[in-house]
Amino acid sequence: MKSRDPITRLVNAFRKLPGIGERTATRLTFFVLHESEELSQELAQALIEVKEQVGLCDRCCNLTDGTQCSICADTRRDGSVICVVERTQDLRAIERTGDFRGHYHVLHGLISPLDGIGPDDIHLRELILRLQQGSEDQQMVEEVIVATSPSVDGEATALYLQRLLQPMAIKVSRIASGVPIGGDLEYTDRVTLARALAQRHEM
Amino acid sequence: MKSRDPITRLVNAFRKLPGIGERTATRLTFFVLHESEELSQELAQALIEVKEQVGLCDRCCNLTDGTQCSICADTRRDGSVICVVERTQDLRAIERTGDFRGHYHVLHGLISPLDGIGPDDIHLRELILRLQQGSEDQQMVEEVIVATSPSVDGEATALYLQRLLQPMAIKVSRIASGVPIGGDLEYTDRVTLARALAQRHEM
Numbered sequence: 001m002k003s004r005d006p007i008t009r010l011v012n013a014f015r016k017l018p019g020i021g022e023r024t025a026t027r028l029t030f031f032v033l034h035e036s037e038e039l040s041q042e043l044a045q046a047l048i049e050v051k052e053q054v055g056l057c058d059r060c061c062n063l064t065d066g067t068q069c070s071i072c073a074d075t076r077r078d079g080s081v082i083c084v085v086e087r088t089q090d091l092r093a094i095e096r097t098g099d100f101r102g103h104y105h106v107l108h109g110l111i112s113p114l115d116g117i118g119p120d121d122i123h124l125r126e127l128i129l130r131l132q133q134g135s136e137d138q139q140m141v142e143e144v145i146v147a148t149s150p151s152v153d154g155e156a157t158a159l160y161l162q163r164l165l166q167p168m169a170i171k172v173s174r175i176a177s178g179v180p181i182g183g184d185l186e187y188t189d190r191v192t193l194a195r196a197l198a199q200r201h202e203m
Numbered sequence: 204m205k206s207r208d209p210i211t212r213l214v215n216a217f218r219k220l221p222g223i224g225e226r227t228a229t230r231l232t233f234f235v236l237h238e239s240e241e242l243s244q245e246l247a248q249a250l251i252e253v254k255e256q257v258g259l260c261d262r263c264c265n266l267t268d269g270t271q272c273s274i275c276a277d278t279r280r281d282g283s284v285i286c287v288v289e290r291t292q293d294l295r296a297i298e299r300t301g302d303f304r305g306h307y308h309v310l311h312g313l314i315s316p317l318d319g320i321g322p323d324d325i326h327l328r329e330l331i332l333r334l335q336q337g338s339e340d341q342q343m344v345e346e347v348i349v350a351t352s353p354s355v356d357g358e359a360t361a362l363y364l365q366r367l368l369q370p371m372a373i374k375v376s377r378i379a380s381g382v383p384i385g386g387d388l389e390y391t392d393r394v395t396l397a398r399a400l401a402q403r404h405e406m
Binding site: 044 | 254
């Protein structure tokens with residue numbers, strides 16, 4: 001039900017955002033009311049434009065306001081490695097490390113049998129096409145790094161990808177799991193610690 | 204500087220809201236990106252409409268989308284008592300108690316000599332006019348309750364109001380300060396406790 005009162009309408013709209021309850025929504029609404037009209041105009045315009053202009057990159061399914069994202073368009077990047085991630089946020093997290101100069105593929109989801117999400121429900125087909133085609137402007141892909149999170153669905157997706165890519169003679173690797181840097185063994189959960197032990201490497 | 208990228212633009216716009224840092228702004232942006240267009244349209248429209256439609260009540264300076272707020276328009280309310288508050292949020296807090304059936308006056312600020320805010324910078328003039336005029340549709344005002352917060356500026360404003368209204372033969376009262384209900388004496392600050400002792404009343 002839409003409220004007649006514009007203040008209540010804005011409070012209700014803010015409340016639909018994640019992590020924003022009635023108190024915060026009210027605080028934000030009164031902030032907007034007391035600030036300049038410019039601020040609310042800017043936010044309103046950004047909200048509309050982000051939905052109008054942002055779509056998926058033709059090649060890697062990253063979010064972009066063009067047909068191809070800035071990473072795919074960057075010729076200095078290494079086209080022989082593709083890092084597969086669940087979400088654009090994960091891509092941005094890896095970019096922030098500054099340690100990866102290859103390309104990406106964003107699945108926008110994970111295979112989750114329990115939730116009824118199968119391989120056709122995420123952007124896997126685009127990845128396969130990309131690996132099969134190998135058009136002239138693209139380097140041959142030599143390695144696919146599966147950087148989905150080490151959760152049940154993330155592992156299931158990684159396993160599916162590994163089996164799928166096996167016949168294509170492409171190296172498939174998985175990001176390491178273990179105790180986080182600066183983490184405390186005492187407070188590391190059992191499963192992570194077991195994984196860290198199992199995946200130990202010679203020094 | 205305005206970013207060319209619509210995602211960064213929305214992140215930056217969210218960051219201008221209070222209590223929203225880069226992480227939350229990014230989370231909200233990706234939420235908006237993945238949700239339906241309806242959600243972002245609704246929020247954008249509410250943001251624009253709230254600035255277009257909401258103004259001050261002609262009589263009490265409460266925020267309203269008409270010329271008079273719903274409290275002033277309510278003939279069942281007691282016009283002989285006016286509760287003076289700093290902000291609309293304070294009015295709403297008092298309304299939530301359900302214990303006050305009089306009228307309000309919203310100052311939209313407090314006198315603050317340190318910040319260079321004097322009596323003419325807040326909506327005090329409207330209150331004086333209101334008390335002096337006493338038009339036919341309004342009851343004679345018998346009491347003004349000063350419900351500004353018990354801070355330095357709130358007390359200064361209360362004192363100013365008391366002196367201002369003294370010659371008008373209107374009773375001026377101040378909300379009580381003391382230990383909050385459910386509060387613990389051990390953890391109550393010194394000033395509040397001293398006030399609670401000084402303003403003790405016979406049982």
